[in-house]
Amino acid sequence: xxxxxxxLGLAMVLEGLVYALAPSLLERLLETLRTLPExxxxxxxxxxxxxxxxxxxxxxxxxx
Numbered sequence: 001x002x003x004x005x006x007x008l009g010l011a012m013v014l015e016g017l018v019y020a021l022a023p024s025l026l027e028r029l030l031e032t033l034r035t036l037p038e039x040x041x042x043x044x045x046x047x048x049x050x051x052x053x054x055x056x057x058x059x060x061x062x063x064x
Contacts, residue, residue: 003064007056 018026033041
């Protein structure tokens with residue numbers, strides 16, 4: 001449970017930093033996302049989720 005809270009907290013810190021440090025970049029990114037087809041957004045989402053899963057697996061293998 002503590003690992004889940006750690007991961008959630010880290011995700012919140014990273015997202016908060018994006019909003020705090022580069023709000024205009026985030027706004028442009030969202031505008032670009034609106035122009036992409038839904039299937040492309042799904043594929044990117046699945047790739048990011050898979051990359052996150054690999055990172056979690058790697059962290060467990062390293063003993064975190």
